[in-house]
Amino acid sequence: MKTPMRILYFDNTAALGGGEIALLHLVAALDRERFEPVVVLASEGPLHEKLVSAGIETHVLLLAPGVVQTRKDSLGSGSLLKAGLIVRALLYVVRLARFIAKQHIDLVHTNSLKADVIGGCAARLARVPVVWHIRDRIADDYLPRKVVAVFRWLLRVVPNCVIANSEATFRTLQLPTGTNANVVASGVVHDGVAPMLETAARLASEDPLIGIVGRISPWKGQHIFLRAAATVRERFPRARFQIIGSALFNEAEYEKEVRTLAETLGLSDVVEFTGFRQDVLELIARLDILAHASTTGEPFGQVVAEGMIAGKPVVATNGGGVPEIIEDGISGMLVPMDDAPALAAAILWLMENPEKAQEIANAGRQRILNHFTIEHTVQKVQKIYDALLADRLE
Numbered sequence: 001m002k003t004p005m006r007i008l009y010f011d012n013t014a015a016l017g018g019g020e021i022a023l024l025h026l027v028a029a030l031d032r033e034r035f036e037p038v039v040v041l042a043s044e045g046p047l048h049e050k051l052v053s054a055g056i057e058t059h060v061l062l063l064a065p066g067v068v069q070t071r072k073d074s075l076g077s078g079s080l081l082k083a084g085l086i087v088r089a090l091l092y093v094v095r096l097a098r099f100i101a102k103q104h105i106d107l108v109h110t111n112s113l114k115a116d117v118i119g120g121c122a123a124r125l126a127r128v129p130v131v132w133h134i135r136d137r138i139a140d141d142y143l144p145r146k147v148v149a150v151f152r153w154l155l156r157v158v159p160n161c162v163i164a165n166s167e168a169t170f171r172t173l174q175l176p177t178g179t180n181a182n183v184v185a186s187g188v189v190h191d192g193v194a195p196m197l198e199t200a201a202r203l204a205s206e207d208p209l210i211g212i213v214g215r216i217s218p219w220k221g222q223h224i225f226l227r228a229a230a231t232v233r234e235r236f237p238r239a240r241f242q243i244i245g246s247a248l249f250n251e252a253e254y255e256k257e258v259r260t261l262a263e264t265l266g267l268s269d270v271v272e273f274t275g276f277r278q279d280v281l282e283l284i285a286r287l288d289i290l291a292h293a294s295t296t297g298e299p300f301g302q303v304v305a306e307g308m309i310a311g312k313p314v315v316a317t318n319g320g321g322v323p324e325i326i327e328d329g330i331s332g333m334l335v336p337m338d339d340a341p342a343l344a345a346a347i348l349w350l351m352e353n354p355e356k357a358q359e360i361a362n363a364g365r366q367r368i369l370n371h372f373t374i375e376h377t378v379q380k381v382q383k384i385y386d387a388l389l390a391d392r393l394e
Contacts, residue, residue: 004036005389006104010096010119011111012063014045015248016278017215018302019135022165022186023047023111028054029189029378035385038103040096042115046278061096063118064088089118096122106389109133113151120158129388132159135186137299137320139172161388163381165300166321182384185324187377188305188368199288199313199361203354208288210347211242213280213303216255220245221293221317223261227340228291230265232347239270239351244283246276284310289350289357292316295338301325305372308332308364313357315346325372331364 027037042063110119123130162181164170247255290307297320318334326332335342
């Protein structure tokens with residue numbers, strides 16, 4: 001029996017963002033007879049605990065906090081150099097390269113923009129093939145122009161293979177023809193996620209629950225959600241609303257603005273701010289409608305897929321990778337970005353047409369099962385590994 005190939009997964013953060021949750025799902029579902037995952041994190045956090053609990057070999061090689069906390073929108077600019085952190089980053093690259101060699105790693109798989117750069121350089125130094133998993137749209141409406149230019153250039157010279165989490169993300173990379181690049185959606189875990197079969201009855205109740213999930217950030221559109229909620233409440237006075245998530249990356253000021261907006265709109269008694277929660281799937285299961293209000297195109301739309309697999313009717317903004325998941329009017333509803341009246345109108349339509357909402361919810365769950373499960377993701381990723389490691393697997 002052949003020894004499994006050792007795949008090192010590198011992420012600079014251990015916070016539970018969408019990319020980190022996708023990484024957890026991926027490594028936990030690998031064929032362990034063929035591939036042995038080894039995860040390296042550059043900081044402590046809840047992802048570390050979840051990986052260890054899942055039986056995944058996990059190491060924390062601490063990176064200077066100033067480098068870890070540098071926002072992705074400054075990647076490629078002179079900020080690291082001006083802050084005197086570039087030397088620490090380079091020393092970390094050498095340290096990680098030594099770890100790769102010592103652990104007899106066969107392939108490195110990086111999981112974020114910062115991890116791509118640092119882990120990619122370390123893999124090259126250790127002479128090990130590297131896969132860059134791009135979970136951010138490399139576009140001017142998502143990142144600063146200088147960052148976009150630098151990262152697109154790095155994409156051509158560092159990784160042996162590129163994985164984009166959606167066609168929308170892939171298009172922003174602008175890779176030359178012939179580049180070893182693949183689109184692999186971030187599949188959702190569906191074991192134990194029972195569909196909600198009472199959508200129609202619950203929407204017909206007097207106090208339906210509508211929620212939005214994600215970190216509290218201007219581009220995630222919690223302010224749009226609240227303005228839509230104010231309109232919905234006029235028609236359904238007993239409707240309740242949840243904002244699930246908390247502010248990250250120095251965005252606490254926006255969270256204060258959102259809380260103030262809830263008060264200004266007279267929604268304080270019907271809006272619950274749950275803060276950061278590790279039981280997000282359980283909270284989604286209690287919703288009657290899942291809303292998504294991003295004002296910039298999502299690279300993929302993990303929360304959208306999680307709402308659909310839970311059998312919820314989902315209303316989402318029509319941008320980025322989301323329309324690759326939702327068939328408008330069939331498996332979900334799409335509305336224009338940055339348009340509170342349109343979001344409110346879609347939510348109201350679902351509430352006023354509970355039987356149709358049930359059909360949409362059922363179709364949404366089936367679409368995820370057919371195209372966006374973790375099994376689909378793992379199958380595609382393992383084929384990429386097979387191709388890159390063909391000479392070692394013989």
